[in-house]
Amino acid sequence: xxxxxxxxxxxxxxxxxxxxxxxxxxxxxxxxxxxxxxxxxxxxxxxxxxxxxxxxxxxxxxxxxxxxxxxxxxxxxxxxxxxxxxxxxxxxxxxxxxxxxxxxxxxxxxxxxxxxxxxxxxxxxxxxxxxxxxxxxxxxxxxxxxxxxxxxxxxxxxxxxxxxxxxx
Amino acid sequence: xxxxxxxxxxxxxxxxxxxxxxxxxxxxxxxxxxxxxxxxxxxxxxxxxxxxxxxxxxxxxxxxxxxxxxxxxxxxxxxxxxxxxxxxxxxxxxxxxxxxxxxxxxxxxxxxxxxxxxxxxxxxxxxxxxxxxxxxxxxxxxxxxxxxxxxxxxxxxxxxxxxxxxxxxxxxxxxxxxxxxxxxxxxxxxxxxxxxxxxxxxxxxxxxxxxxxxxxxxxxxxxxxxxxxxxxxxxxxxxxxxxxxxxxxxxxxxxxxxxxxxxxxxxxxxxxxxxxxxxxxxxxxxxxxxxxxxxxxxxxxxxxxxxxxxxxxxxxxxxxxxxxxxxxxxxxxxxxxxxxxxxxxxxxxxxxxxxxxxxxxxxxxxxxxx
Numbered sequence: 001x002x003x004x005x006x007x008x009x010x011x012x013x014x015x016x017x018x019x020x021x022x023x024x025x026x027x028x029x030x031x032x033x034x035x036x037x038x039x040x041x042x043x044x045x046x047x048x049x050x051x052x053x054x055x056x057x058x059x060x061x062x063x064x065x066x067x068x069x070x071x072x073x074x075x076x077x078x079x080x081x082x083x084x085x086x087x088x089x090x091x092x093x094x095x096x097x098x099x100x101x102x103x104x105x106x107x108x109x110x111x112x113x114x115x116x117x118x119x120x121x122x123x124x125x126x127x128x129x130x131x132x133x134x135x136x137x138x139x140x141x142x143x144x145x146x147x148x149x150x151x152x153x154x155x156x157x158x159x160x161x162x163x164x165x166x167x168x
Numbered sequence: 169x170x171x172x173x174x175x176x177x178x179x180x181x182x183x184x185x186x187x188x189x190x191x192x193x194x195x196x197x198x199x200x201x202x203x204x205x206x207x208x209x210x211x212x213x214x215x216x217x218x219x220x221x222x223x224x225x226x227x228x229x230x231x232x233x234x235x236x237x238x239x240x241x242x243x244x245x246x247x248x249x250x251x252x253x254x255x256x257x258x259x260x261x262x263x264x265x266x267x268x269x270x271x272x273x274x275x276x277x278x279x280x281x282x283x284x285x286x287x288x289x290x291x292x293x294x295x296x297x298x299x300x301x302x303x304x305x306x307x308x309x310x311x312x313x314x315x316x317x318x319x320x321x322x323x324x325x326x327x328x329x330x331x332x333x334x335x336x337x338x339x340x341x342x343x344x345x346x347x348x349x350x351x352x353x354x355x356x357x358x359x360x361x362x363x364x365x366x367x368x369x370x371x372x373x374x375x376x377x378x379x380x381x382x383x384x385x386x387x388x389x390x391x392x393x394x395x396x397x398x399x400x401x402x403x404x405x406x407x408x409x410x411x412x413x414x415x416x417x418x419x420x421x422x423x424x425x426x427x428x429x430x431x432x433x434x435x436x437x438x439x440x441x442x443x444x445x446x447x448x449x450x451x452x453x454x455x456x457x458x459x460x461x462x463x464x465x466x467x468x469x470x471x472x473x474x475x476x477x478x479x480x481x482x483x484x485x486x487x488x489x490x491x492x493x494x495x496x497x498x499x500x501x502x503x504x505x506x507x508x509x510x511x512x513x514x515x516x517x518x519x520x521x522x523x524x525x526x527x528x529x530x531x532x533x534x535x536x537x538x
Contacts, residue, residue, distance in 0.1 A: 137219055
């Protein structure tokens with residue numbers, strides 16, 4: 001893969017939902033939604049496409065927990081954010097054997113959200129102490145939870161307003 | 169030669185840290201040793217964990233501004249830059265041109281002092297005490313310049329959404345120009361004192377084998393990555409702020425050892441000086457702060473902002489929900505991914521070489537633990 005378009009074309013084989021977003025407004029190029037069952041095939045594809053894993057993170061919504069993966073490429077500008085809903089038993093498959101860097105990122109997500117990464121080689125607490133395993137600090141209280149619509153852009157992406165040329 | 173294991177000698181476990189001069193902070197590494205060889209180094213994190221990501225969800229976005237400086241104490245201004253950048257991107261606000269220039273100038277000064285400290289402590293880790301005295305003399309000049317305009321010397325909280333908190337004046341420009349001249353005059357001395365020193369070279373040449381493939385598997389970024397021959401720098405790959413307006417090179421090396429990372433960082437000092445020179449020449453007049461609503465709410469939606477810290481790629485991922493408090497903020501720090509390759513990189517290596525590798529990665533532990 002040597003351009004953004006070839007990456008989008010390659011994703012059609014899995015297939016995952018790909019949306020091209022404005023880099024100037026979002027800071028990444030592709031937003032991807034996929035099922036937990038597609039995650040490993042998706043990661044394998046990015047591995048052969050010479051991507052690197054930037055981070056793994058979580059998000060607690062009213063509909064459940066989502067895990068986000070950000071990948072980017074050293075060769076051409078293509079930063080992508082993939083959102084995966086966890087399975088009913090609060091788990092997703094690990095990608096630590098495909099991208100070894102995911103090992104720590106997944107342990108961190110387990111610490112903060114309690115998400116189980118299936119077949120992870122060593123899912124022990126990383127940043128939290130061992131007796132804090134049940135803390136799951138980033139889970140929200142029920143009344144503060146929002147759904148996807150509550151954190152999605154409502155209006156079409158506009159150009160940033162130009163700076164006002166007078167002293168504040 | 170029979171190995172120690174064959175001779176019936178047991179492996180033993182050596183505990184390095186959490187307080188150890190070579191770990192540059194409260195990092196603990198459990199080393200499984202065979203004689204003087206490290207067979208399995210396992211970092212233990214979390215001693216400095218403060219849960220900044222939770223704090224971001226518990227307070228309004230302006231109240232998080234001081235937190236940004238407290239993750240990587242050596243790149244506080246660059247962390248400032250990333251944080252105000254992500255809020256501006258989500259809220260659709262643009263900083264004034266003069267503010268963007270001031271941000272680049274102060275960020276590059278910040279990068280220079282980080283590289284100078286690294287240069288001193290890397291050599292200190294390897295047993296030479298003198299160079300850190302010289303690099304601190306240089307670094308002190310930068311801290312004095314920044315202290316005048318920002319009010320602090322380490323944990324800066326200088327940038328604001330829409331601009332910066334105080335304008336820079338002619339005195340700042342003049343002192344920075346003097347500093348650039350001074351730093352250039354010092355580089356030949358470092359070249360003779362450190363780079364050309366045979367003992368130093370023997371300690372880091374062909375130590376640590378970083379490769380492009382390993383970099384992709386672990387998400388390695390920053391000078392260590394550029395030491396493997398990949399010219400990847402966020403300032404050039406995904407340009408932000410006013411970096412596209414400057415002419416600078418991305419230094420690379422191909423050997424992928426600790427020496428390569430060393431050479432890349434030393435050459436980056438000159439490139440930062442070049443950016444500073446050009447930014448001071450082109451510095452536009454005008455306001456240093458844009459008009460921003462007094463009570464700015466974060467619109468629903470998400471945005472990322474990626475900057476190049478002295479250690480690699482720093483990403484803020486901010487999700488807003490229409491209130492003034494972030495719904496979620498993820499902070500991707502470079503040292504976290506960079507350190508995660510230590511077990512693979514350093515297995516089978518002499519203990520003294522492990523110190524060289526950790527020094528080359530330029531770890532900042534509070535950044536990893538967050």
